[in-house]
Amino acid sequence: MKTDFKFSNLLGTVYRKGNLLFTPDGTCLLSPVGNRVSVFDLVHNTSYTLPFAHRTNIDRLDLSPRGNLLLTVDENGRAILTNFHRRIALHHFSFKSRVTALKFSPSGRHFAVGVGRRLQIWQTPSTPGTETNGEIEFAPFVLHRDLAAHFDSVLNIEWSSDSRFLLTASRDLTARVWSLDPEEGFEPTTLAGHRQGVVAAYFSGNQELIYTVSQDGALFRWEYVAKKDPDTMEDIADARWRIVKKDFFMQNNAKVNCAAFHAPSNFLVVGFSNGLFGLYDLPEFNMIHLLSVSQSNIDVVTINQTGEWLAFGSSKHGQLLVWEWQSESYILKQQGHLESMNALVYSPDGQKIVTTADDGKVKVWDVKSGFCIVTFTEHTSGVTACEFAKKGNVLFTASLDGSIRAWDLIRYRNFRTFTAPSRLSFSSLAVDPTGEVICAGSPDSFDIHVWSVQTGQLLDQLSGHEGPVSTLAFASDGNHLVSGSWDHTVRIWSIFGRTQTSEPLQLVSDVLSVAFRPDGKQVAASTLDGQLSFWSVHDAVQEGGIDGRRDVSGGRKVSDRRTAANVAGTKSFNRITYSADGSCILAGGNSKYICLYDVGTGSLVKKFTISVNTSIDGTQEILNSRDLTEAGPRALIDETGEASDLEDRVDRTLPGAKRGDAGARTTRPEVRVTSVDFAPTGRAFCAASTEGLLIYSLDTDFIFDPFDLDITITPSTILATLDAAKKAAASDTVDDDNTFLKALIMSFRLNESKLIRAVYEAIPPSDIPLVVRTVPTVYLPRLLRFVAHAAEETPHLEFNLMWIESLFGSHGRYLKDNSGTFAPELRAVQRAIDDIRENLKWMTEKNLYDLNYLLSQPVLAKKKPTNALMATDSGEMDGLDDQMEEADDGEGEWIGLE
Known part of the structure; x- marks a missing residue:
């Protein structure tokens, strides 16, 4: 099988921390998910994750006004400049310190960053080789100005619409006005008067007003006016920025966490620490909406360019919301699991992935769109296992709350619940391929419980294990059930036989996971000592083994006293699964590696680094020795106790805690893989990890993948070749050079989708x-x-089918001889043809339904019943015309067609 799997998408996590960002056209939303960036297309209802990754979580990101350059900065101040359209990382840079604010200028020539209390203005990188002021510029990042006047961190940066001035808001209770370049008669101005840190400051649309918002809920309006004598109304002081109005949000001690201002329409959105957000019309300060969108504080809010959509992010619950305020409806509402994921499974058709977690939720994710389509919350404790019935319409889940639940994925409801005679927590689950019997194992009992799906009755309890049953699996033919236990044995059961005997297979350590090969003739088992064992089902003989301790080991925790290589004795695989053809086995555990082994040779084929x-x-x-202090590793020391505000020092992580523990320590999440599963097609696999739900695929599309490119292949030369071909075709001259083919090959070598489509659609059907x-x-x-992609995306039905027919007519034998190499392409063409057929079938059925509906409608006729249809059939058109004329006189009545 092919093993060249590449990272394809990240599901299960929609927002971690940092700011949200709309694209300039307002159709896509960029969200930082840990050390990666996910893009949510709100129009086409799809999502994808950019391929690059930072070394730490992303703090800030911003797009240039043209939307082509994306700048992302992580917690350590390290930045990556990316070509957003092509999804290629262009340059890596370090700001030497944490960046608290980032903003491109409206002109796109500069961007400003807040590095601590300093404001740095940088020139936007230009294309290498372009001339700037008569010189060729090669440096990606050039510092324009470095300004320092604030006494604390800069929280927000805003540019004026003409890109000449900047407005910064800081935690030092002030906002400041700066100029991009020194201007005559202008001096940097300080706007002071707030009693808490200024969250945001904004220019009005005409730049005549400035609005500042502070954490205590105060909104100040500033104007550039001179101070007047209240009696004579004459100027008694020079003109400067002065407070002309003060407004307050009054939210019962809730702090303002974030704000966003839409200058063209003059409305302000404010997010509070109690989960509410308010929408206000300025400068009158009229409240338009005040709604609750989260159970925890709102961390970030942003507005798209048209001002129609508001995006909110809450890091505590991992929520991402896009709300259309005019229609008061959600455009996007997504949330990841609150706790770590325990299990996952692909649906039999490969279109959905189901995940379960410690938060008691079961989520169904659509693979194509990347969105969660349904969440089940009936379980009252952590959900530990999930399995599909063979047809894929029924899902079974096991939970620590003592229940096994069956879910109908057509109506999205829980239609059956299975429980044991005594209260038990279930940790493993297996479903018979026919979907008639389910089995479950518990850490509280040594028996395997068997239920009937039809009746919901407990059929049997299989005894034999001397320890908790940790894992179960059914063979594909349904004749055998394999179970693994902490008693160091694997047992193979024939539960449909007359004597329910089991064949014990002795191992040397606790069994963590078992898997049947798809043909049902071999069983694989993973044990606590890091070993993989392979057994024959027919004669219960061990066929092979793999020592995976060295492979799965890797990565050192900050509290580890030993190196990563020396902790291999504590590493093991928590979950294993066979590939679709049974030749390879995929294994994941408490490590940053996923290992792919060849079953026949026992060799390691590939290791995937998940994070x-x-x-x-x-x-x-x-580990860096400088991070080891006398009090222990620096990463485990909670430094929030040194925060200036009491609200930031108190830890209220326990539910109902009012006072909290001001000296609490934090724990870091640990990288691990809790579950892995292959797609039914074998073209992809997914892994539930600390980062989220990772999907690796063989069919990853590259946005920019030039092929055999040289300096003569440019967009202009391709278009020139295409014009020459069009002229030759218009003049009916014989094209000996086959210029259309030349233009097509050139476009494929550059691999620009827009150019390929332009050439493709310009070729005459006759050629x-x-x-x-x-x-x-x-x-x-x-x-x-x-061609397969064009058949799905473009409306040129006959044109695309002509291409497909010509391709298979001319190169059919070559494609057949190399079917293994062309398998993804042939599968894509087959999918496109199936979609065309289904669409045509649906259209003809709809047209037939419409015709039947029209023929069944009543018509106006004489009082004396006359069959209009018979008149038409017999050719008596004159009689039908007379009917209609009399009906127009209002002397007829309604009758139905026979």
């Missing part, structure tokens, strides 16, 4: 067979992939 995020414990191979017949075989995969 390089050092904000998570266990991702570093070598398609000639172009296809002469395409070099090296370009066939790309052409097949593009």
Whole structure:
């Protein structure tokens, strides 16, 4: 099987921390998910994760006004400049300290960052080789100005609409006005008067007003006016920025966490620490909305360019919301698991992934869109296992609350609940392929419980194990059940046989996970000592073994006294699963690695690193000795106790805690993989990890993947070649050079989708067979992939089908001989043709229904019943016209067609 799996998408986590960002067109939302960035397309209802990753969690991100450059900065001040459209990292840079604010100028020529209490203005990187002021610029980052006047961290930066001035808000209770370049008659101005830190400051649309918002809920309006004598109304002081109005939000001691201002429409959005947000019309300060969107504090809010959509993020519950305030409806409402995920499973059709977690929730994720489509909350404790019935419409979950629940995924409801005679917590689950019997194991009992799905009755309790049953699995034929226990044995049961005997297989350590090979002839078991064992089901003989301790070990926790290589004795695989063809086995455990082994040879085929995020414990191979203090590792010391505000020092993580513990220590999340599963097609696999739900795929699309590119292949030369081909076709001259083919090959070499589509759609239908017949075989995969994509995306039905027919007519034998190489492309073409067929079938059925509906409608006729349809059939059109004329006179009545 192919093993070249690449990271494809990140599900299960929609927001961690940092600011949210709309694209300039307002259709996509960028959200930081740990050390990666996810993009949510709000129009097409899809999401994807950018391929680059930071070394720590992302703090700030911003897009240039054109939307082509994305700048992301992590907790340590390290930045990555990315071409957003092509999804390519262009440059890495370090600001040497934590960045608290980031903003591109409206002109796109500069961006400003708040580095601690300093304001730095940098020139926006230009394309290498372009001339700037007569010189060729190569430096990606050039510092324009470095300003320092604040006494505490800069929290927010705003530019004026002409990009000449900046407005900064700081924790030192002030806001300041700066100029991009020194201007005559202008001096940097301090706006003081707030009693708590200023969260945000904004220019009005005409730049005549400034609004400042502080944490205590005060909104000040500033104008550039001179001080007047109240009696004579004459100027008695020079003009400067003065407070002309003070308003207060009054939210019962709730703090203002974030704010956003839409200058063209003059409305302000404010997020509070109690989960409420308010929408206000300025400068009159009229409240438009005041709604609760979260059970915890709102950390960030932003507005799209048109001012229609508001995006909110809450880091405590991992919530991401997009709300349309005019229609008062949600555009997007997503939330990840509150606790770590325990289990996952692919649906039989490969279109959905189900995850369960310690928070008691069961979530169903759509693989194509990346969104959670339904959440089940009936379980009252952690959900430990999940399995699908064979048809995929029924899902079974096991929980520590002592219940096994069956879910209908068509109506999205819990239709059956299974319990044991005594109160038990269930930790493992297996479903018979026919969906008629389910089995569950418990850490509180040594028996395996068997229920009937139809009746919900407990059929049997299988005894034999001398320790808790940790894992269960059914064979694909349903004849055998395998169970693994902490008593160091694996047992194979024939539960449908007359004698329910079991064959014990003795191992040397606790069994953590078992899996049946898809053909049902081999069982794999993972044990606590890091070993993988393979047994034959027919004769109960061990066929092989793998020592995986060295492979799964890697990553050192900050509290470890030994190196990563020396802690291998404590590492093991918590979950194993076979590939679709049974040739490989995928294993994951309490490590940053997922291992793929070849079952036949026992060799390690590939290791996948799930995370390089050092904000998570266990991702570093070598620790920095400077982070080891007398009080222990610096990462485990809670430094929030030194915060200036009491509200920030008190730890209220326990529910109902009012006072909290001001000296509480924090714990870092540890990198681990709790579950892995292959897609039914074998083209992808997913892993439930600390970072979220990671999907690795063989069908990852590259946005920019040039092929055989040289300096002569540019967009202008491709368009020139295409114009020459069009002129030759218009003049009916014989094109000996086959210029259309040349333009098509050039566009494939540059691999720009827009150029390929322009050339593709410009080729006349009469020239398609000639172009296809002469395409070099090296370009066939790309052409097949593009035609399949065009058949799904473009409305040119007959045109696309002509391309497909010509491709298979000219290169059918070559494609058949190399079907293994062209499998993804052929599968994509098959999917496109199936979609076309289904759409045509749906359209014809709809047209037939419409015609039947129209034919069944009553018509106006004479009082004397006359069959209009018979008149039409017999050719008596004159009689039908007379009917309609009399009906127009209002002398007819309604009758139905026979």
